[in-house]
Amino acid sequence: MTQQSQADSHKVDIEDYVSDSPQIPKEKQPPKDRTHWLYIGVIVAVVGGIILGIAAPGVAVMFKPLGTLFVKLITMIIPPIIFCTIVLGIGSVRAAASVGKAGGLALIYFITMSTLALAVGLVVGNIIEPGSGMKIEPSEEAAAAAAAKAADDTGGGMWKMISDIIPDTFFSAFTSGSVLQVLFIALMFGFAVQSMGQAGQPILNFVGHLQKVIFKLLTMILWLAPVGAFGAMAGVVGSTGLNAVKQLAILMLAFYITCFLFIFVVLGFVLWVFTRQNIFRLAKYLAHEYLLIVATSSSESALPNLMRKMEHVGVERSTVGIVVPTGYSFNLDGTAIYLTMSAIFISDAMHMPLSLEEQIGLLVFMIIASKGAAGVSGAGIAVLSAGLQSHSPQLLSGVPVLLGIDKFMSEARALTNFSGNAVATILVGKWTGTADLDRVHDVLTGKIPYKETDEDSRVDMRKPDVENPATHTLAPTPQVNLKHYENQTVS
Numbered sequence: 001m002t003q004q005s006q007a008d009s010h011k012v013d014i015e016d017y018v019s020d021s022p023q024i025p026k027e028k029q030p031p032k033d034r035t036h037w038l039y040i041g042v043i044v045a046v047v048g049g050i051i052l053g054i055a056a057p058g059v060a061v062m063f064k065p066l067g068t069l070f071v072k073l074i075t076m077i078i079p080p081i082i083f084c085t086i087v088l089g090i091g092s093v094r095a096a097a098s099v100g101k102a103g104g105l106a107l108i109y110f111i112t113m114s115t116l117a118l119a120v121g122l123v124v125g126n127i128i129e130p131g132s133g134m135k136i137e138p139s140e141e142a143a144a145a146a147a148a149k150a151a152d153d154t155g156g157g158m159w160k161m162i163s164d165i166i167p168d169t170f171f172s173a174f175t176s177g178s179v180l181q182v183l184f185i186a187l188m189f190g191f192a193v194q195s196m197g198q199a200g201q202p203i204l205n206f207v208g209h210l211q212k213v214i215f216k217l218l219t220m221i222l223w224l225a226p227v228g229a230f231g232a233m234a235g236v237v238g239s240t241g242l243n244a245v246k247q248l249a250i251l252m253l254a255f256y257i258t259c260f261l262f263i264f265v266v267l268g269f270v271l272w273v274f275t276r277q278n279i280f281r282l283a284k285y286l287a288h289e290y291l292l293i294v295a296t297s298s299s300e301s302a303l304p305n306l307m308r309k310m311e312h313v314g315v316e317r318s319t320v321g322i323v324v325p326t327g328y329s330f331n332l333d334g335t336a337i338y339l340t341m342s343a344i345f346i347s348d349a350m351h352m353p354l355s356l357e358e359q360i361g362l363l364v365f366m367i368i369a370s371k372g373a374a375g376v377s378g379a380g381i382a383v384l385s386a387g388l389q390s391h392s393p394q395l396l397s398g399v400p401v402l403l404g405i406d407k408f409m410s411e412a413r414a415l416t417n418f419s420g421n422a423v424a425t426i427l428v429g430k431w432t433g434t435a436d437l438d439r440v441h442d443v444l445t446g447k448i449p450y451k452e453t454d455e456d457s458r459v460d461m462r463k464p465d466v467e468n469p470a471t472h473t474l475a476p477t478p479q480v481n482l483k484h485y486e487n488q489t490v491s
Contacts, residue, residue, distance in 0.1 A: 038223060039407050045226035046233050046404035050245060053237025060238030066231025067400030071385065073221045075396065077214060078386045079174045083186045084211035086368065088204065089329065090190030102432045106323045109424055110330040111367070117262065117336035117416075118363050124258050124337075125344025130251040134244050134349035136236060136398045179390035183368065218382060225403050232400030248405050251345050258341070259334055259412040263419045267333075271423050275430050275437060279423070281444040285309065286422060294411050299418040303328065306422060312450050314439030315429035323428045327421035334416025338409060339366050339384055346388070346398035354392065362391050380413070381406060 053060040165180050167173035173181035193200040193207075236244040268279030283290070286309065289302035303324070310320045343362055347354045354362065365387050381399065388395040429435025442448045 038225065041226035042229050042403065042407050045230035049230045049233030049235075049404070050237050050242075052234045053244075054242065057238040057241075060234035063231040064235030064238075067228045067235060067403075068231075068397065070221075070224055070228025070231070070403070071396050071399050073224065074218075074382060074385050074399070075389060077217055077221070078179060078382060078389065079182045080210070080214045081218065081382050082179060082182050082386055083174075083189075084207055084214055086183065086186035087190040087193065087207050088211060090187070090194055102319050102322045102428055102434065103326070105431050106326055106424065106428050107330065109427065110327060113331060113333055113420060113424070114336050115363075115367055116266070117333040118340050118366055120258065120262060120266070121337040121340030122344065122359055122363060124254060125341045125348075128250070128254050129344075129348050130254055130341070131247055131345040131347070131349030131398075134236065134240055134247045134401075136346075136350045136401060179386045180365075183365070183390075187368075228400045229403040233404050236401055244401075247349065248401070251341070252405050252408055255338065255341055255409055256412050258337055259416045262333060262337065263416055267419060267423045271426065274427055275435075275440070277426065277437070277440055277444060282422060282426075283419070285313070285444050285450070286418075289418065290415060293414045293418055299414040299421075300328065302418060306418065306425075309450060310422065310425045312448075313426070313443045314436035315425055316434040319429050319432060319434040320425060323425045324421055327424050328417075331420050331424055332417050333420040334413035335380055335383075336366065337416065338380060338413050339387065342384055342402055343388060343395070346395050346402070347392070349401065350395060350398050352392065352394060358391050362387050365390055 049060070049063075052063070165178075165184050167176060167178070167181040167185065170185060173185045193203050196203075233244075263283075264279055271277050271279050271282070286306070289305050289309070292302045292305070293299055307320050307324050310324065311317055340363065344354070344359075366383065381402070384402075385396060385399055388399070426435060426440060430437065439448065443450065
């Protein structure tokens with residue numbers, strides 16, 4: 001080799017090292033799951049807040065602003081969260097409805113059961129009044145927002161209310177502080193994108209990527225939850241004593257009992273009426289997945305196994321592939337119960353009970369706003385804050401108190417969501433003629449046992465690998481892969 005050729009071989013092409021845009025280096029290895037430290041941090045913060053509230057009430061009350069600051073951080077990102085989840089949620093609705101009878105029936109069932117779960121939460125909350133023994137004072141910011149809303153609502157009647165929902169400009173909806181305006185813009189934007197057909201797919205992709213960034217920001221904020229929980233718990237216990245702990249325990253117990261009854265009474269009744277199958281046998285069949293959910297506090301961890309077991313139980317793959325992924329975004333019975341019971345708890349604790357009209361309005365808002373944010377840690381708190389901000393801004397001061405027990409309630413939410421999707425799959429299979437009910441009975445009674453495969457063991461208990469092609473372009477929760485079903489017909 002000549003000297004010239006050696007020189008050429010070592011010549012550096014500067015273009016290989018220059019980029020026209022900012023670059024983010026690739027991660028050398030996947031990030032470790034450290035959510036258990038957040039869980040531990042919240043527990044330590046709650047215990048510390050209770051101890052401080054008992055030992056030094058006067059000092060404890062001084063830490064209350066920490067909870068207020070945390071709520072402000074959550075409130076800050078509510079508009080983009082609502083916008084992204086609603087737009088992508090509309091995309092999910094169209095995707096499910098486009099695959100025929102199974103998708104349409106699934107959506108009708110999901111909306112019906114979610115509404116029922118929200119109503120159950122409201123009824124139970126009004127009966128037990130879990131927060132009636134507490135006294136939470138609204139922050140100055142919340143009180144000012146409530147006063148401004150009340151002044152704005154006076155006069156004009158229904159037409160003024162409708163007029164207030166329409167923002168002055170597209171972008172002013174995100175700066176006005178009105179969640180209803182953001183909801184209005186999101187609905188219009190979502191339906192407009194969907195009407196564009198395939199031409200709107202790049203826009204959906206962009207919103208999907210934006211949503212991931214927003215939820216990443218939410219995750220970062222949630223790492224401050226121990227600070228907010230400490231301040232809120234110290235302030236409440238310092239002003240009301242141990243009675244606050246008692247009321248929170250009542251809420252947790254009532255929530256767990258309500259979820260248990262919803263699974264084994266409401267869902268069990270629906271399953272028996274339409275299919276003559278036993279909900280207790282179904283729960284036994286899914287026992288391994290229940291343990292997985294308890295270990296991870298997320299129903300997303302059991303998604304692959306649920307789809308495999310629903311196929312094994314006798315429901316055709318086409319129906320399973322439509323119902324289960326869509327249900328993970330739209331059929332959130334446990335989350336629905338949590339949202340309404342928590343709202344009633346906060347209103348009782350602040351001695352600002354919601355009127356029947358406000359409760360119905362809150363229920364309608366929750367039905368819409370809760371779609372599309374499933375499986376994201378902290379999404380429940382964000383949706384709850386959005387609902388309270390839209391109807392009763394003064395109640396936002398009570399949200400930090402729930403941080404102390406939110407993690408303890410996540411298992412019940414996840415188990416209820418999971419059970420609801422399992423029941424929905426069998427029901428839609430029955431209604432579309434794609435489920436072999438005789439095989440369902442034989443599998444649930446143990447005559448045809450389920451044999452675990454290597455794929456079952458690949459699910460990581462800490463950070464499960466849930467693969468679904470559509471999630472890369474739409475929402476973090478699984479969506480329907482239309483290409484897989486476009487050549488199939490459902491009878």
